[in-house]
Amino acid sequence: MADTNKQGFLEELFAPVAGFGVTFATMFRKVATEEYPEEKRPTQLRFHGRHQLNRHPDGLEKCVGCELCAWACPADAILVEGADNDDASGQRFSPGERYGRVYQINYLRCIFCGLCIEACPTRALTMTNEYELADNNRADLIFTKDQLLAPLQSGMVPAPHPMVQGMDEKDYYKGKVTGATTEQEEWVRAHHSDDDADASGAPADEGKTA
Template sequence: MAEPRKKPPAPRPQQPAGSSPRPAGATPGKAVAPRTSAGEVGAPAVPQYESLIPKSSGVRALLAPVGGFGVTLSNMFRKTVTEQYPRETVPTKPRYHGRHQLNRYADGLEKCIGCELCAWACPADAIYVEASDNTPDAQFSPGERFGSVYQINYLRCIFCGLCIEACPTRALTMTNEFELAGPSRAGMIYEKDDLLAPLREGMLAAPHPMVEGTTDTEYYRGEVTGPTEAQRAWVREHRPDDPTLPEGAGVTAAEQVGPTAAVMAQNVAAAHRQGGVR
Protein backbone atom coordinates (compact mmCIF):
# COMPACT_ATOMS: atom_id res chain seq x y z
CA MET A 1 0.00 0.00 0.00
CA ALA A 2 1.48 3.37 -1.08
CA GLU A 3 2.24 5.95 1.59
CA PRO A 4 0.21 9.17 1.46
CA ARG A 5 2.04 12.15 0.02
CA LYS A 6 3.10 14.88 2.41
CA LYS A 7 2.03 18.43 1.75
CA PRO A 8 4.89 20.78 0.83
CA PRO A 9 5.53 23.58 3.37
CA ALA A 10 3.77 26.81 2.74
CA PRO A 11 6.04 29.43 1.12
CA ARG A 12 7.17 32.21 3.43
CA PRO A 13 6.05 35.69 2.50
CA GLN A 14 8.78 37.55 0.79
CA GLN A 15 10.14 40.61 2.55
CA PRO A 16 9.76 43.86 0.62
CA ALA A 17 12.92 45.25 -0.81
CA GLY A 18 14.57 47.95 1.26
CA SER A 19 12.92 46.96 4.55
CA SER A 20 14.90 45.99 7.61
CA PRO A 21 15.11 42.32 8.57
CA ARG A 22 12.46 41.07 10.97
CA PRO A 23 13.77 40.40 14.48
CA ALA A 24 13.58 36.88 15.80
CA GLY A 25 10.33 36.07 17.58
CA ALA A 26 8.32 38.82 15.84
CA THR A 27 4.79 38.03 14.76
CA PRO A 28 4.46 37.72 10.97
CA GLY A 29 2.58 40.59 9.42
CA LYS A 30 3.08 42.90 12.40
CA ALA A 31 4.95 46.15 11.84
CA VAL A 32 8.21 46.42 13.82
CA ALA A 33 9.99 49.70 14.41
CA PRO A 34 13.53 49.71 12.98
CA ARG A 35 16.39 49.57 15.51
CA THR A 36 18.28 52.79 15.82
CA SER A 37 22.06 52.65 15.45
CA ALA A 38 24.00 53.61 18.56
CA GLY A 39 27.10 54.58 16.57
CA GLU A 40 30.71 53.44 16.99
CA VAL A 41 32.59 53.64 20.27
CA GLY A 42 35.06 56.50 20.04
CA ALA A 43 38.69 56.32 21.18
CA PRO A 44 39.43 57.84 24.60
CA ALA A 45 40.68 61.36 24.48
CA VAL A 46 44.46 61.51 24.99
CA PRO A 47 45.78 64.68 26.60
CA GLN A 48 48.34 66.53 24.54
CA TYR A 49 51.97 65.85 25.53
CA GLU A 50 53.69 68.72 27.24
CA SER A 51 57.44 68.60 27.79
CA LEU A 52 58.73 69.21 31.30
CA ILE A 53 61.87 70.85 29.92
CA PRO A 54 61.40 74.59 29.70
CA LYS A 55 61.61 75.90 26.18
CA SER A 56 64.47 78.17 25.32
CA SER A 57 63.82 81.59 23.97
CA GLY A 58 65.78 84.46 22.58
CA VAL A 59 69.55 84.12 22.25
CA ARG A 60 69.56 80.80 24.08
CA ALA A 61 67.24 79.24 21.51
CA LEU A 62 69.40 80.67 18.72
CA LEU A 63 72.58 79.12 20.13
CA ALA A 64 70.99 75.77 21.10
CA PRO A 65 72.12 73.95 17.89
CA VAL A 66 75.67 75.16 18.43
CA GLY A 67 75.61 73.89 22.02
CA GLY A 68 75.17 70.34 20.77
CA PHE A 69 78.55 70.56 19.08
CA GLY A 70 80.24 72.01 22.14
CA VAL A 71 82.48 68.99 22.73
CA THR A 72 83.41 68.82 19.06
CA LEU A 73 84.21 72.52 18.82
CA SER A 74 86.23 72.51 22.04
CA ASN A 75 88.42 69.66 20.77
CA MET A 76 89.00 71.33 17.41
CA PHE A 77 91.26 73.92 19.02
CA ARG A 78 93.20 71.53 21.26
CA LYS A 79 96.64 70.24 20.45
CA THR A 80 96.59 66.91 18.61
CA VAL A 81 98.31 64.13 20.53
CA THR A 82 99.87 61.46 18.32
CA GLU A 83 101.40 58.39 19.90
CA GLN A 84 104.72 57.61 18.23
CA TYR A 85 104.19 53.87 18.09
CA PRO A 86 106.27 51.68 17.93
CA ARG A 87 108.99 54.16 18.92
CA GLU A 88 107.06 54.98 22.08
CA THR A 89 104.87 52.39 23.77
CA VAL A 90 102.11 53.87 25.92
CA PRO A 91 100.93 51.61 28.77
CA THR A 92 97.41 50.28 28.42
CA LYS A 93 94.65 50.62 30.99
CA PRO A 94 94.63 48.02 33.81
CA ARG A 95 91.47 46.33 32.51
CA TYR A 96 92.52 46.30 28.87
CA HIS A 97 91.39 43.18 26.95
CA GLY A 98 94.57 41.77 25.45
CA ARG A 99 96.02 38.33 24.83
CA HIS A 100 94.53 35.46 26.85
CA GLN A 101 96.30 33.51 29.57
CA LEU A 102 95.67 30.12 31.20
CA ASN A 103 96.38 30.46 34.91
CA ARG A 104 97.74 28.04 37.50
CA TYR A 105 97.12 27.36 41.19
CA ALA A 106 99.70 28.17 43.85
CA ASP A 107 101.15 24.65 43.77
CA GLY A 108 101.51 24.66 39.97
CA LEU A 109 98.44 22.69 38.90
CA GLU A 110 96.44 24.13 36.02
CA LYS A 111 93.12 25.83 36.66
CA CYS A 112 91.55 24.76 33.36
CA ILE A 113 89.26 21.73 33.76
CA GLY A 114 88.33 21.39 30.08
CA CYS A 115 84.65 22.24 30.57
CA GLU A 116 84.54 24.04 27.17
CA LEU A 117 82.25 26.79 28.49
CA CYS A 118 84.60 29.40 27.05
CA ALA A 119 84.28 27.82 23.61
CA TRP A 120 80.48 27.81 23.88
CA ALA A 121 80.42 31.46 24.99
CA CYS A 122 82.70 32.69 22.19
CA PRO A 123 80.58 34.54 19.59
CA ALA A 124 83.31 34.26 16.94
CA ASP A 125 83.98 30.52 17.39
CA ALA A 126 87.64 31.30 18.00
CA ILE A 127 88.28 28.83 20.87
CA TYR A 128 88.72 25.08 20.57
CA VAL A 129 89.05 22.85 23.65
CA GLU A 130 89.50 19.12 24.15
CA ALA A 131 89.36 17.61 27.65
CA SER A 132 91.06 14.49 29.01
CA ASP A 133 90.81 12.60 32.30
CA ASN A 134 93.33 13.09 35.06
CA THR A 135 95.11 9.92 36.22
CA PRO A 136 97.23 9.19 39.30
CA ASP A 137 100.34 9.35 37.13
CA ALA A 138 99.23 12.44 35.19
CA GLN A 139 97.35 14.91 37.40
CA PHE A 140 97.37 18.25 35.59
CA SER A 141 94.47 19.99 37.36
CA PRO A 142 92.32 19.49 40.47
CA GLY A 143 89.33 17.27 39.90
CA GLU A 144 88.63 14.73 37.21
CA ARG A 145 89.50 16.44 33.91
CA PHE A 146 91.90 18.95 32.41
CA GLY A 147 92.21 20.77 29.10
CA SER A 148 94.57 18.64 27.03
CA VAL A 149 94.07 20.74 23.87
CA TYR A 150 93.43 24.48 24.02
CA GLN A 151 93.56 26.72 20.96
CA ILE A 152 92.61 30.35 20.33
CA ASN A 153 92.49 31.64 16.76
CA TYR A 154 93.41 35.31 16.96
CA LEU A 155 92.29 35.85 13.38
CA ARG A 156 88.74 35.36 14.67
CA CYS A 157 88.97 36.63 18.23
CA ILE A 158 87.24 39.98 18.80
CA PHE A 159 88.56 40.39 22.38
CA CYS A 160 85.06 40.78 23.81
CA GLY A 161 85.86 39.01 27.10
CA LEU A 162 82.80 36.74 27.13
CA CYS A 163 85.04 33.69 27.45
CA ILE A 164 86.58 34.86 30.72
CA GLU A 165 83.12 35.63 32.11
CA ALA A 166 82.01 32.05 31.36
CA CYS A 167 85.03 30.36 32.96
CA PRO A 168 83.93 28.81 36.30
CA THR A 169 87.46 28.46 37.75
CA ARG A 170 89.01 31.77 36.60
CA ALA A 171 91.42 29.70 34.54
CA LEU A 172 91.17 32.03 31.54
CA THR A 173 91.94 35.72 31.90
CA MET A 174 93.11 38.46 29.57
CA THR A 175 96.45 40.24 29.82
CA ASN A 176 97.51 43.71 28.69
CA GLU A 177 99.53 42.36 25.79
CA PHE A 178 98.21 43.80 22.52
CA GLU A 179 101.13 43.33 20.12
CA LEU A 180 100.07 40.30 18.10
CA ALA A 181 101.70 39.71 14.75
CA GLY A 182 102.14 36.36 13.04
CA PRO A 183 104.01 35.34 9.90
CA SER A 184 101.08 33.34 8.53
CA ARG A 185 97.47 32.44 9.26
CA ALA A 186 98.58 29.32 11.11
CA GLY A 187 100.97 31.47 13.12
CA MET A 188 98.03 33.34 14.64
CA ILE A 189 96.61 30.23 16.35
CA TYR A 190 97.85 29.99 19.93
CA GLU A 191 98.19 26.54 21.49
CA LYS A 192 98.04 25.60 25.16
CA ASP A 193 101.82 25.94 25.58
CA ASP A 194 101.60 29.50 24.24
CA LEU A 195 98.78 30.47 26.61
CA LEU A 196 99.91 28.93 29.93
CA ALA A 197 100.94 31.45 32.56
CA PRO A 198 104.61 31.33 33.55
CA LEU A 199 105.55 29.39 36.66
CA ARG A 200 106.13 31.46 39.76
CA GLU A 201 108.78 30.90 42.39
CA GLY A 202 107.86 27.91 44.57
CA MET A 203 105.49 26.27 42.09
CA LEU A 204 105.95 22.71 40.86
CA ALA A 205 105.51 21.99 37.18
CA ALA A 206 102.52 19.74 36.43
CA PRO A 207 101.74 16.90 36.46
CA HIS A 208 101.83 16.01 40.12
CA PRO A 209 99.24 14.92 42.73
CA MET A 210 96.94 17.30 44.53
CA VAL A 211 97.68 18.46 48.04
CA GLU A 212 97.02 15.51 50.32
CA GLY A 213 93.63 15.54 52.01
CA THR A 214 92.10 18.13 49.65
CA THR A 215 89.57 18.12 46.86
CA ASP A 216 88.96 20.52 44.00
CA THR A 217 86.75 22.57 46.36
CA GLU A 218 89.72 23.63 48.48
CA TYR A 219 91.56 24.64 45.35
CA TYR A 220 88.63 26.75 44.08
CA ARG A 221 88.35 28.48 47.46
CA GLY A 222 92.02 29.46 47.41
CA GLU A 223 92.95 27.40 50.46
CA VAL A 224 95.97 25.86 48.71
CA THR A 225 98.84 28.30 49.10
CA GLY A 226 101.73 26.25 47.72
CA PRO A 227 103.17 22.78 47.15
CA THR A 228 103.73 20.39 50.02
CA GLU A 229 106.67 18.12 50.77
CA ALA A 230 104.63 15.09 49.65
CA GLN A 231 104.14 16.67 46.23
CA ARG A 232 107.85 17.46 45.96
CA ALA A 233 108.67 13.86 46.90
CA TRP A 234 106.40 12.59 44.13
CA VAL A 235 108.10 14.86 41.59
CA ARG A 236 111.56 13.72 42.78
CA GLU A 237 110.52 10.12 42.27
CA HIS A 238 109.03 10.55 38.80
CA ARG A 239 111.09 13.51 37.50
CA PRO A 240 114.30 13.78 39.50
CA ASP A 241 115.75 16.38 37.13
CA ASP A 242 112.75 18.70 37.27
CA PRO A 243 114.07 22.30 37.50
CA THR A 244 111.14 23.44 39.66
CA LEU A 245 112.30 21.33 42.61
CA PRO A 246 114.04 23.26 45.41
CA GLU A 247 117.37 21.74 44.40
CA GLY A 248 116.65 22.31 40.69
CA ALA A 249 117.72 25.09 38.35
CA GLY A 250 114.62 27.18 39.11
CA VAL A 251 111.43 28.21 37.37
CA THR A 252 113.32 30.32 34.84
CA ALA A 253 114.98 27.20 33.43
CA ALA A 254 111.64 25.40 33.42
CA GLU A 255 109.92 28.01 31.29
CA GLN A 256 109.32 26.76 27.76
CA VAL A 257 107.64 29.33 25.55
CA GLY A 258 105.35 27.83 22.92
CA PRO A 259 106.53 27.94 19.30
CA THR A 260 103.77 30.30 18.16
CA ALA A 261 104.37 32.74 21.02
CA ALA A 262 108.12 32.64 20.40
CA VAL A 263 107.76 33.48 16.70
CA MET A 264 105.26 36.22 17.49
CA ALA A 265 107.65 37.74 20.03
CA GLN A 266 110.39 37.79 17.40
CA ASN A 267 108.08 39.53 14.92
CA VAL A 268 107.09 42.16 17.47
CA ALA A 269 110.73 42.77 18.41
CA ALA A 270 111.64 43.13 14.72
CA ALA A 271 108.81 45.64 14.27
CA HIS A 272 110.13 47.68 17.19
CA ARG A 273 113.63 47.70 15.74
CA GLN A 274 112.32 48.72 12.34
CA GLY A 275 110.16 51.44 13.85
CA GLY A 276 113.09 52.81 15.79
CA VAL A 277 115.04 53.56 12.60
CA ARG A 278 114.27 57.06 11.36
Protein backbone atom coordinates in the same frame (compact mmCIF):
# COMPACT_ATOMS: atom_id res chain seq x y z
CA MET B 1 86.28 102.48 -6.22
CA ALA B 2 90.00 102.02 -6.68
CA ASP B 3 90.44 101.02 -3.06
CA THR B 4 87.68 98.44 -3.40
CA ASN B 5 89.29 96.93 -6.48
CA LYS B 6 92.67 96.85 -4.73
CA GLN B 7 91.19 95.07 -1.71
CA GLY B 8 89.47 92.48 -3.90
CA PHE B 9 92.71 91.87 -5.78
CA LEU B 10 94.61 91.24 -2.56
CA GLU B 11 91.94 88.84 -1.28
CA GLU B 12 92.12 86.81 -4.48
CA LEU B 13 95.93 86.82 -4.32
CA PHE B 14 96.18 85.51 -0.76
CA ALA B 15 93.09 83.26 -0.79
CA PRO B 16 95.03 80.09 -1.79
CA VAL B 17 97.64 80.74 0.90
CA ALA B 18 95.05 81.33 3.64
CA GLY B 19 93.99 77.70 3.42
CA PHE B 20 97.41 76.67 4.71
CA GLY B 21 97.09 78.79 7.84
CA VAL B 22 96.28 75.84 10.06
CA THR B 23 99.13 73.83 8.57
CA PHE B 24 101.67 76.59 9.14
CA ALA B 25 100.41 77.15 12.69
CA THR B 26 100.92 73.48 13.66
CA MET B 27 104.45 73.36 12.28
CA PHE B 28 105.75 75.12 15.39
CA ARG B 29 103.82 73.09 17.97
CA LYS B 30 105.25 70.20 19.98
CA VAL B 31 104.85 66.89 18.16
CA ALA B 32 102.40 64.60 19.95
CA THR B 33 103.23 61.48 17.93
CA GLU B 34 104.24 58.43 19.98
CA GLU B 35 107.48 56.75 18.95
CA TYR B 36 105.99 53.25 18.77
CA PRO B 37 107.34 50.60 19.20
CA GLU B 38 110.26 52.23 21.02
CA GLU B 39 107.81 53.98 23.37
CA LYS B 40 104.67 52.08 24.34
CA ARG B 41 101.67 53.63 26.03
CA PRO B 42 100.51 51.58 29.04
CA THR B 43 97.08 49.99 28.62
CA GLN B 44 94.11 50.34 30.95
CA LEU B 45 93.66 47.84 33.77
CA ARG B 46 90.62 46.23 32.12
CA PHE B 47 92.18 46.10 28.65
CA HIS B 48 91.20 43.01 26.62
CA GLY B 49 94.47 41.55 25.35
CA ARG B 50 95.92 38.08 24.82
CA HIS B 51 94.37 35.30 26.90
CA GLN B 52 96.08 33.40 29.70
CA LEU B 53 95.35 30.03 31.29
CA ASN B 54 95.97 30.36 35.01
CA ARG B 55 97.37 27.96 37.59
CA HIS B 56 96.71 27.17 41.22
CA PRO B 57 99.43 28.22 43.72
CA ASP B 58 101.02 24.75 43.61
CA GLY B 59 101.23 24.68 39.81
CA LEU B 60 98.15 22.61 38.93
CA GLU B 61 96.02 24.08 36.15
CA LYS B 62 92.69 25.76 36.83
CA CYS B 63 91.17 24.69 33.52
CA VAL B 64 88.91 21.65 33.89
CA GLY B 65 88.20 21.17 30.19
CA CYS B 66 84.49 22.00 30.48
CA GLU B 67 84.45 23.76 27.06
CA LEU B 68 82.10 26.51 28.28
CA CYS B 69 84.47 29.15 26.88
CA ALA B 70 84.30 27.53 23.45
CA TRP B 71 80.50 27.45 23.58
CA ALA B 72 80.34 31.11 24.63
CA CYS B 73 82.68 32.33 21.88
CA PRO B 74 80.65 34.13 19.17
CA ALA B 75 83.53 33.89 16.69
CA ASP B 76 84.17 30.15 17.12
CA ALA B 77 87.81 30.94 17.91
CA ILE B 78 88.35 28.50 20.79
CA LEU B 79 88.99 24.75 20.64
CA VAL B 80 89.01 22.73 23.86
CA GLU B 81 89.39 18.98 24.31
CA GLY B 82 89.08 17.68 27.85
CA ALA B 83 90.57 14.52 29.30
CA ASP B 84 90.43 12.65 32.60
CA ASN B 85 93.09 13.06 35.26
CA ASP B 86 94.65 9.70 36.11
CA ASP B 87 96.34 9.44 39.49
CA ALA B 88 97.30 5.82 38.84
CA SER B 89 99.59 6.81 35.96
CA GLY B 90 100.66 10.10 37.49
CA GLN B 91 98.76 12.16 34.94
CA ARG B 92 97.08 14.79 37.12
CA PHE B 93 97.09 18.29 35.63
CA SER B 94 94.25 19.91 37.60
CA PRO B 95 92.21 19.33 40.77
CA GLY B 96 89.09 17.26 40.24
CA GLU B 97 88.24 14.81 37.49
CA ARG B 98 89.19 16.50 34.21
CA TYR B 99 91.64 18.94 32.66
CA GLY B 100 92.03 20.69 29.32
CA ARG B 101 94.21 18.33 27.28
CA VAL B 102 94.02 20.53 24.18
CA TYR B 103 93.43 24.28 24.31
CA GLN B 104 93.72 26.54 21.28
CA ILE B 105 92.66 30.11 20.50
CA ASN B 106 92.60 31.29 16.90
CA TYR B 107 93.51 34.99 16.98
CA LEU B 108 92.55 35.30 13.33
CA ARG B 109 88.94 34.93 14.52
CA CYS B 110 89.01 36.27 18.08
CA ILE B 111 87.22 39.61 18.53
CA PHE B 112 88.43 40.12 22.15
CA CYS B 113 84.88 40.46 23.46
CA GLY B 114 85.66 38.74 26.79
CA LEU B 115 82.60 36.45 26.77
CA CYS B 116 84.86 33.44 27.26
CA ILE B 117 86.17 35.01 30.47
CA GLU B 118 82.66 35.46 31.82
CA ALA B 119 81.74 31.86 30.94
CA CYS B 120 84.72 30.26 32.73
CA PRO B 121 83.48 28.77 36.04
CA THR B 122 86.97 28.37 37.57
CA ARG B 123 88.62 31.68 36.58
CA ALA B 124 91.08 29.60 34.60
CA LEU B 125 90.90 31.94 31.60
CA THR B 126 91.66 35.65 31.89
CA MET B 127 92.87 38.34 29.51
CA THR B 128 96.24 40.04 29.80
CA ASN B 129 97.35 43.50 28.66
CA GLU B 130 99.47 42.09 25.85
CA TYR B 131 98.27 43.44 22.49
CA GLU B 132 101.19 42.85 20.10
CA LEU B 133 99.79 39.86 18.22
CA ALA B 134 100.57 40.73 14.60
CA ASP B 135 102.42 38.14 12.54
CA ASN B 136 103.23 37.34 8.91
CA ASN B 137 102.18 33.70 9.24
CA ARG B 138 98.56 32.69 9.76
CA ALA B 139 99.48 29.42 11.49
CA ASP B 140 101.44 31.26 14.19
CA LEU B 141 98.29 33.15 15.21
CA ILE B 142 96.69 29.93 16.45
CA PHE B 143 97.96 29.85 20.03
CA THR B 144 98.24 26.45 21.70
CA LYS B 145 98.01 25.53 25.36
CA ASP B 146 101.74 25.77 26.02
CA GLN B 147 101.68 29.38 24.72
CA LEU B 148 98.59 30.37 26.73
CA LEU B 149 99.50 28.69 30.01
CA ALA B 150 100.72 31.09 32.70
CA PRO B 151 104.41 30.75 33.58
CA LEU B 152 105.38 29.02 36.80
CA GLN B 153 105.69 31.40 39.73
CA SER B 154 107.64 31.03 42.94
CA GLY B 155 106.28 28.13 44.99
CA MET B 156 104.85 26.27 41.98
CA VAL B 157 105.98 23.02 40.40
CA PRO B 158 105.09 21.95 36.85
CA ALA B 159 102.12 19.64 36.28
CA PRO B 160 101.45 16.76 36.24
CA HIS B 161 101.77 16.02 39.93
CA PRO B 162 99.47 14.92 42.80
CA MET B 163 97.21 17.31 44.66
CA VAL B 164 98.23 18.62 48.08
CA GLN B 165 97.79 15.76 50.52
CA GLY B 166 94.57 16.03 52.50
CA MET B 167 93.08 18.63 50.11
CA ASP B 168 90.25 18.14 47.64
CA GLU B 169 88.99 20.16 44.68
CA LYS B 170 86.87 22.46 46.85
CA ASP B 171 89.87 23.33 49.01
CA TYR B 172 91.74 24.49 45.92
CA TYR B 173 88.96 26.85 44.87
CA LYS B 174 88.53 28.13 48.43
CA GLY B 175 92.15 29.29 48.36
CA LYS B 176 93.41 26.91 51.03
CA VAL B 177 96.36 25.83 48.86
CA THR B 178 99.11 28.45 49.01
CA GLY B 179 101.96 26.66 47.28
CA ALA B 180 103.57 23.35 46.45
CA THR B 181 104.41 21.07 49.36
CA THR B 182 107.67 19.21 49.91
CA GLU B 183 105.96 15.96 48.88
CA GLN B 184 104.85 17.48 45.56
CA GLU B 185 108.33 18.84 44.86
CA GLU B 186 109.88 15.43 45.54
CA TRP B 187 107.29 13.74 43.32
CA VAL B 188 108.07 16.09 40.43
CA ARG B 189 111.82 15.56 40.78
CA ALA B 190 111.29 11.80 40.76
CA HIS B 191 108.88 11.60 37.83
CA HIS B 192 109.60 14.53 35.47
CA SER B 193 112.32 14.32 32.86
CA ASP B 194 113.32 16.12 29.66
CA ASP B 195 111.72 13.36 27.60
CA ASP B 196 108.28 13.83 29.17
CA ALA B 197 105.47 15.63 27.40
CA ASP B 198 105.45 19.36 28.04
CA ALA B 199 103.81 20.78 31.15
CA SER B 200 100.60 21.52 29.25
CA GLY B 201 99.74 17.82 29.05
CA ALA B 202 99.58 17.81 25.25
CA PRO B 203 102.20 16.21 23.00
CA ALA B 204 104.76 18.71 21.74
CA ASP B 205 104.08 17.90 18.08
CA GLU B 206 100.31 18.16 18.31
CA GLY B 207 98.85 19.87 15.23
CA LYS B 208 96.90 23.12 15.23
CA THR B 209 93.31 22.68 14.18
CA ALA B 210 91.33 25.65 15.55
